[in-house]
Amino acid sequence: MRRVLASIRFAIVAAVQNFARNFAVSMAGVFTMGLIMVLVGGTLLLSHTVDTILIKAESEADVINVYLQDSLSMRTIADYEQRLRTDPRADDVSFISKDEAVIVSQEEGFSFMQSAIAVAGSNPLPASIKIHARSLADLTQLNSAAVGYPIVDNSAGKPTSYSGNVIPTLQTVIAWTYGVGLVLSAVLAVISLVIIMNTIRTAVYIRRTEIEIMKLVGAGDWFVRWPFILEGMFGGLIAAALGAVIVSLAYRFLLQLANARIYLGITLDGGYLTAMVLILVVVGAGLGGVGSLLGMRRFLHV
Amino acid sequence: MSLAAVLPPRTAARADPGPRPVISFHGVSKTYPNGTQALHDLDLAIHQGDFCFVVGASGSGKTTLVRLLIREEAATTGRIFVDGMETTRMSRRKLPKLRRKFGIVFQDYKLLPRLTVAQNVAFALQVTRPGQRHMKEKVEETLWIVGLEDKLDKFPDELSGGEQQRVAIARALVHRPRIFLADEPTGNLDPDTSWGIVQLLLQINHRGTTVVMATHNREIVDLCRRRVIAIDSGRVVRDEAEGSYLREGEATI
Numbered sequence: 001m002r003r004v005l006a007s008i009r010f011a012i013v014a015a016v017q018n019f020a021r022n023f024a025v026s027m028a029g030v031f032t033m034g035l036i037m038v039l040v041g042g043t044l045l046l047s048h049t050v051d052t053i054l055i056k057a058e059s060e061a062d063v064i065n066v067y068l069q070d071s072l073s074m075r076t077i078a079d080y081e082q083r084l085r086t087d088p089r090a091d092d093v094s095f096i097s098k099d100e101a102v103i104v105s106q107e108e109g110f111s112f113m114q115s116a117i118a119v120a121g122s123n124p125l126p127a128s129i130k131i132h133a134r135s136l137a138d139l140t141q142l143n144s145a146a147v148g149y150p151i152v153d154n155s156a157g158k159p160t161s162y163s164g165n166v167i168p169t170l171q172t173v174i175a176w177t178y179g180v181g182l183v184l185s186a187v188l189a190v191i192s193l194v195i196i197m198n199t200i201r202t203a204v205y206i207r208r209t210e211i212e213i214m215k216l217v218g219a220g221d222w223f224v225r226w227p228f229i230l231e232g233m234f235g236g237l238i239a240a241a242l243g244a245v246i247v248s249l250a251y252r253f254l255l256q257l258a259n260a261r262i263y264l265g266i267t268l269d270g271g272y273l274t275a276m277v278l279i280l281v282v283v284g285a286g287l288g289g290v291g292s293l294l295g296m297r298r299f300l301h302v
Numbered sequence: 303m304s305l306a307a308v309l310p311p312r313t314a315a316r317a318d319p320g321p322r323p324v325i326s327f328h329g330v331s332k333t334y335p336n337g338t339q340a341l342h343d344l345d346l347a348i349h350q351g352d353f354c355f356v357v358g359a360s361g362s363g364k365t366t367l368v369r370l371l372i373r374e375e376a377a378t379t380g381r382i383f384v385d386g387m388e389t390t391r392m393s394r395r396k397l398p399k400l401r402r403k404f405g406i407v408f409q410d411y412k413l414l415p416r417l418t419v420a421q422n423v424a425f426a427l428q429v430t431r432p433g434q435r436h437m438k439e440k441v442e443e444t445l446w447i448v449g450l451e452d453k454l455d456k457f458p459d460e461l462s463g464g465e466q467q468r469v470a471i472a473r474a475l476v477h478r479p480r481i482f483l484a485d486e487p488t489g490n491l492d493p494d495t496s497w498g499i500v501q502l503l504l505q506i507n508h509r510g511t512t513v514v515m516a517t518h519n520r521e522i523v524d525l526c527r528r529r530v531i532a533i534d535s536g537r538v539v540r541d542e543a544e545g546s547y548l549r550e551g552e553a554t555i
Contacts, residue, residue, distance in 0.1 A: 217425075219430060
């Protein structure tokens with residue numbers, strides 16, 4: 001146990017010393033790898049954001065909101081709702097009042113809605129009937145049936161939220177997003193590996209006498225390797241931390257900007273952000289360690 | 303503290319070499335990938351407690367012999383035994399065990415410039431016996447043996463060549479090896495300093511450690527009158543118990 005602890009201590013101290021002595025080269029590698037981590041993290045977050053938008057759209061694709069004229073009596077609306085309920089193609093039908101519409105829109109990110117209403121003096125959002133279709137194949141027919149009533153508000157030229165069957169297109173876009181993200185991340189990972197390999201090769205070259213002595217006095221291969229593996233892992237971790245901080249800040253900023261300018265309907269996903277940071281840290285440390293092993297392989301046959 | 307207290311006890315091996323040599327070469331040849339044949343069918347036995355010089359011109363095969371001993375190179379044919387271990391078929395995993403039997407010094411000292419004298423010596427223990435107790439005492443004791451007890455905190459570039467070689471000897475000695483291997487240890491030193499180094503090696507040998515020293519230094523070999531193994535073109539051409547650098551009547555080697 002004492003020997004193991006002493007070996008671990010030796011490896012950590014040597015790794016930190018390596019990093020410090022080789023600081024300029026180490027930091028050049030760390031910054032380059034940090035930029036790559038920004039790209040990897042950015043790719044992950046971008047594909048996640050696109051996915052969130054698309055999956056949300058997909059989950060709402062079986063829903064048709066039929067916008068109603070203002071000043072209808074509750075009885076008229078209840079009759080209309082009842083008729084739709086009896087339609088075998090409709091799974092669930094519910095009424096959303098003008099006030100509820102304001103709440104829903106606020107939940108979806110339109111935080112300014114309440115103040116907009118206060119300024120305008122009245123609520124511009126229409127009441128609606130929300131219909132869940134039993135099958136996506138029935139959407140078009142259900143939409144046609146729903147709009148064929150005089151109480152439907154056609155004043156804006158768009159009586160319902162239905163805009164054609166977009167599911168196949170969405171699924172294709174999701175698949176492409178995943179594929180492109182995966183390939184891009186793999187390419188970036190290989191580039192990181194090469195950078196770490198070169199950094200460690202320089203570190204090994206600088207310490208070649210030390211390695212030679214270690215081998216000559218009878219140090220085992222792994223005893224010699226561990227400091228360099230740890231050094232690579234340190235570099236990878238710092239790069240990952242750097243990348244995670246930059247990507248997280250950029251993600252918050254861009255999301256705020258996007259939600260303020262155009263309606264995205266998504267909020268900051270703290271869970272995914274944490275997962276991304278963990279992924280970057282594990283990938284960074286892993287790439288650092290593996291890169292070191294590959295980088296020093298050629299030099300250790302003393 | 304007396305020298306006898308800190309050096310390994312002197313064994314009776316020199317008077318009675320015993321049945322098994324500590325180093326033996328059996329029909330060893332070495333051909334490098336470029337086709338150079340460095341050693342030809344070499345047979346050799348060195349017993350525990352021996353002090354032997356390996357002499358020969360540059361390119362004669364001395365360094366190859368040293369490299370084969372510590373398995374820095376593998377023999378092309380033949381078998382080599384070190385302290386009962388056959389090194390020729392040894393896996394990489396077992397090399398550390400083999401190398402810990404040796405204390406090795408070179409002409410160029412191979413000290414770490416950023417470490418102090420004491421740290422350079424301690425490095426060998428940290429690497430081979432991490433967590434060993436009383437490391438500081440062992441290091442100081444070894445530096446006392448080589449006469450550098452007052453230079454513990456100096457850095458290598460603050461020392462003379464002879465002192466640097468003494469640090470290298472201390473580093474090679476600190477783990478109490480069975481065999482002390484010196485490859486041209488006086489190559490960079492003036493005659494007086496060289497003689498000091500050789501006296502130190504003789505002291506180490508006097509306490510029972512086998513010493514093998516490859517050298518070009520004619521004066522030292524002639525003064526010591528110890529075993530001389532002369533190599534020429536990869537072959538042992540002379541092996542004398544109390545030899546000189548050159549054969550009787552020989553002008554140059």
